[in-house]
Amino acid sequence: MLQRKSDLFFSALVAGALLICLMFMDAAISQRLDREFVQERREVVRVLTLTDLCLFTEARYTRHPSMADLHTPFQDHPLSFDHFPSGAIMAVPPHLKRKAGTLQGWISDPRERQ
Amino acid sequence: MGAIEKQRNILDFTLSSLGRRKGKNIALVVVYTFVIFLLASVLFFTHSLKKEASLILQDAPEMTVQRLLAGRQDLIPTHYIDTIRQIRGVQSVAPRLWGYYYDAMSGANYTLMVNAELNDRAGEIIIGNGVSMRSMSGIGNQALRKNDIIPFKTYDGSVLTLKVRGLLPFASELVTADLILVSEADFRTLFSIANDQATDLVLNVRNAKELSTIAAKITQIHPDTRPILREEILRTYDAVFDWRGGVIFMVLSGVFFAFIILAWDKATGLSAEEKREIGILKAIGWETSDILLMKFWEGSAVSIAAFFMGIFLAYLHIFLASSILFEPVLKGWSVLYPSFRLTPYISVYQIATLFFLTVIPYTVVTIVPSWRSATIDPDSVMRM
Amino acid sequence: MIRLQNVRKVFNADKSNEFVAIEGVNLSIDSHGATVLKGPSGSGKTTLLSILGCMARPTSGRIMLKEREITSLPERFLTEVRRETFGIVFQQFNLIKGITALENVMLPAYPNGEKHASLKKRAMDLLDLLNLTGKAFSKVEWLSGGEAQRIAIARALINNPAIIIADEPTAHLDTRLSREFMEIMRQLKKEGKTLLIASHDPIVYDSTVIDRIVEMRDGKIESSGDVP
Numbered sequence: 001m002l003q004r005k006s007d008l009f010f011s012a013l014v015a016g017a018l019l020i021c022l023m024f025m026d027a028a029i030s031q032r033l034d035r036e037f038v039q040e041r042r043e044v045v046r047v048l049t050l051t052d053l054c055l056f057t058e059a060r061y062t063r064h065p066s067m068a069d070l071h072t073p074f075q076d077h078p079l080s081f082d083h084f085p086s087g088a089i090m091a092v093p094p095h096l097k098r099k100a101g102t103l104q105g106w107i108s109d110p111r112e113r114q
Numbered sequence: 115m116g117a118i119e120k121q122r123n124i125l126d127f128t129l130s131s132l133g134r135r136k137g138k139n140i141a142l143v144v145v146y147t148f149v150i151f152l153l154a155s156v157l158f159f160t161h162s163l164k165k166e167a168s169l170i171l172q173d174a175p176e177m178t179v180q181r182l183l184a185g186r187q188d189l190i191p192t193h194y195i196d197t198i199r200q201i202r203g204v205q206s207v208a209p210r211l212w213g214y215y216y217d218a219m220s221g222a223n224y225t226l227m228v229n230a231e232l233n234d235r236a237g238e239i240i241i242g243n244g245v246s247m248r249s250m251s252g253i254g255n256q257a258l259r260k261n262d263i264i265p266f267k268t269y270d271g272s273v274l275t276l277k278v279r280g281l282l283p284f285a286s287e288l289v290t291a292d293l294i295l296v297s298e299a300d301f302r303t304l305f306s307i308a309n310d311q312a313t314d315l316v317l318n319v320r321n322a323k324e325l326s327t328i329a330a331k332i333t334q335i336h337p338d339t340r341p342i343l344r345e346e347i348l349r350t351y352d353a354v355f356d357w358r359g360g361v362i363f364m365v366l367s368g369v370f371f372a373f374i375i376l377a378w379d380k381a382t383g384l385s386a387e388e389k390r391e392i393g394i395l396k397a398i399g400w401e402t403s404d405i406l407l408m409k410f411w412e413g414s415a416v417s418i419a420a421f422f423m424g425i426f427l428a429y430l431h432i433f434l435a436s437s438i439l440f441e442p443v444l445k446g447w448s449v450l451y452p453s454f455r456l457t458p459y460i461s462v463y464q465i466a467t468l469f470f471l472t473v474i475p476y477t478v479v480t481i482v483p484s485w486r487s488a489t490i491d492p493d494s495v496m497r498m
Numbered sequence: 499m500i501r502l503q504n505v506r507k508v509f510n511a512d513k514s515n516e517f518v519a520i521e522g523v524n525l526s527i528d529s530h531g532a533t534v535l536k537g538p539s540g541s542g543k544t545t546l547l548s549i550l551g552c553m554a555r556p557t558s559g560r561i562m563l564k565e566r567e568i569t570s571l572p573e574r575f576l577t578e579v580r581r582e583t584f585g586i587v588f589q590q591f592n593l594i595k596g597i598t599a600l601e602n603v604m605l606p607a608y609p610n611g612e613k614h615a616s617l618k619k620r621a622m623d624l625l626d627l628l629n630l631t632g633k634a635f636s637k638v639e640w641l642s643g644g645e646a647q648r649i650a651i652a653r654a655l656i657n658n659p660a661i662i663i664a665d666e667p668t669a670h671l672d673t674r675l676s677r678e679f680m681e682i683m684r685q686l687k688k689e690g691k692t693l694l695i696a697s698h699d700p701i702v703y704d705s706t707v708i709d710r711i712v713e714m715r716d717g718k719i720e721s722s723g724d725v726p
């Protein structure tokens with residue numbers, strides 16, 4: 001049946017597409033199975049008033065990026081921003097780039113600004 | 115019907131033709147698969163982490179108020195609570211006491227946090243799973259259990275021993291791995307923090323729409339404070355792992371452009387043999403468009419094969435093998451890190467992005483340089 | 499069938515190495531005949547064959563194919579005309595290495611969009627006709643010179659062209675194989691094909707298959723006459 005190379009190729013394409021479909025199915029099933037754990041984590045966050053994921057424990061600004069201030073990474077030395085490897089793979093939290101002293105980002109309606 | 119048959123015929127020839135330089139083409143597919151694998155791994159990893167963060171941080175404090183002193187975060191006086199509570203729309207204000215504790219023995223950094231439940235149980239702690247695995251008692255690599263005693267060094271060098279009351283749920287490791295919950299009294303003793311000071315304040319408001327107005331009011335009343343909204347926490351995790359920023363993208367684009375150059379070189383450096391073949395095909399009646407069609411299939415076959423394999427391997431890597439290749443980068447210098455299995459969140463958008471980032475450029479790079487060869491005069495073949 | 503009117507071909511026009519390869523050629527080729535272009539090396543035979551076979555355009559002059567002016571056809575149509583009307587056997591055979599003999603034979607028909615099964619059958623029939631059935635699935639680089647040429651002939655025939663063009667077909671063959679080649683040509687002529695062969699090999703132009711000899715020298719036709 002599959003004596004033509006193009007047939008083989010198209011079968012491989014279909015197989016690849018099926019593999020992708022399988023991936024999506026696996027993802028859907030895993031999401032379902034993990035739902036209660038997500039719920040549990042969410043509950044822990046609420047009860048303990050947590051603000052960050054515990055991904056990188058090496059530096060304060062990577063352990064609690066949302067609580068860090070823009071200059072924390074610089075406080076030891078002006079060049080120490082990438083002192084820690086994890087600092088290099090994380091981008092600066094957007095709210096830190098808000099201009100100091102302004103409320104830009106909080107207030108969208110200019111009438112509220114005064 | 116004829117058009118489809120024509121495509122299949124030309125594809126037949128393309129595949130036969132690719133089969134002739136098996137070693138080279140297999141090597142090419144392998145390298146390309148690896149590039150797509152890396153790209154897809156980063157995409158899957160960051161996307162799932164972002165999704166996870168957005169789900170579980172939904173119940174983070176609505177607003178956190180820090181105090182800044184001389185450019186860095188400092189303890190906040192608890193009398194700020196009273197003035198902030200006066201602001202219209204504020205439902206509740208509570209102080210948080212938390213900080214870091216560096217354990218010289220293991221070299222790990224822990225997050226110490228006061229929990230009200232322990233307030234009438236001074237001397238006891240509840241620890242996260244990562245803490246329990248990383249023994250602080252110096253006994254060895256044994257995991258900490260309930261009722262184990264842990265010595266802490268206080269601010270003045272004396273030792274405070276605390277007893278493990280329990281472990282935080284295993285499933286919460288992604289947020290609690292390095293957490294040690296202590297009573298308020300023990301926390302203040304450890305770090306010598308006065309009773310009228312806290313690390314920061316968390317507050318709830320009656321109407322979430324008023325959050326920014328309230329934040330503005332707080333900075334008006336206390337200009338030395340900095341409010342952080344929950345929305346900003348959520349946005350932090352959206353931005354922090356934005357794969358279009360950061361070093362990972364730099365590395366990946368380096369790899370990717372190196373590959374483009376390789377592909378370009380391969381395609382522009384059409385060998386004399388390949389040029390001769392294009393001439394022959396033209397002389398026996400193939401049109402320029404047929405030659406380009408052949409090159410299209412050549413680029414597609416290589417890149418689609420690599421695409422499917424790369425994506426599939428990336429999925430296995432991230433969601434079944436716990437991102438094992440990223441581990442050194444993620445761990446960095448951390449002594450303590452969470453062990454967690456990411457829930458796979460993938461989207462059609464991601465797959466499409468990868469497709470347009472990889473398959474399309476490669477195919478184009480294969481077709482474009484053959485354009486010149488495809489337009490050679492067929493009579494040159496008469497003299498070859 | 500084909501008429502050339504005052505055809506001229508200049509290579510590297512307007513450059514210092516300008517070279518006039520064909521000059522003032524008027525030629526008329528009838529259907530079903532066998533014509534030989536005879537002449538010393540460099541006399542313009544190959545150049546004239548490429549013009550006759552729609553592979554190259556003349557610098558000036560007109561070409562009529564079946565009363566249709568094709569000199570000014572766009573490239574795409576010219577290719578189509580070439581594919582449908584001409585089967586070409588190159589001097590160096592020009593088979594594509596690394597793929598099977600059968601695939602080589604089928605190649606010129608691929609852009610037609612013919613059903614694979616029927617195309618394959620036709621190709622096998624042609625190989626059968628040329629005593630090459632056993633070689634269908636061999637890679638072409640393993641074939642001997644004679645076999646390679648017969649594959650090239652099969653390839654030239656796959657689109658069932660009215661005209662077969664062969665450039666110095668016996669240059670790489672010994673006497674026995676050259677005679678065999680002429681026998682194949684005789685067969686094709688009997689089937690109604692028009693043959694156009696460039697050669698300065700007596701085995702070709704003295705063969706009884708040939709109806710007409712066109713003698714060339716320095717890009718011009720010296721004489722043209724029917725074989726008595």
Ligand SMILES: Nc1ncnc2c1ncn2[C@@H]1O[C@H](COP(=O)(O)OP(=O)(O)O)[C@@H](O)[C@H]1O
Nearest residue numbers: 509510517519538539540541542543544545546
């Ligand atoms: N592309 C070209 N550029 C310049 N000169 C050419 C080119 N092709 C052929 N010639 C010249 O045209 C002349 C005729 O060549 P050709 O038709 O191959 O002769 P023949 O086939 O009779 O040996 C030769 O002198 C050759 O050098």
Ligand SMILES: [Mg+2]
Nearest residue numbers: 543544665666
């Ligand atoms: Mg010649």
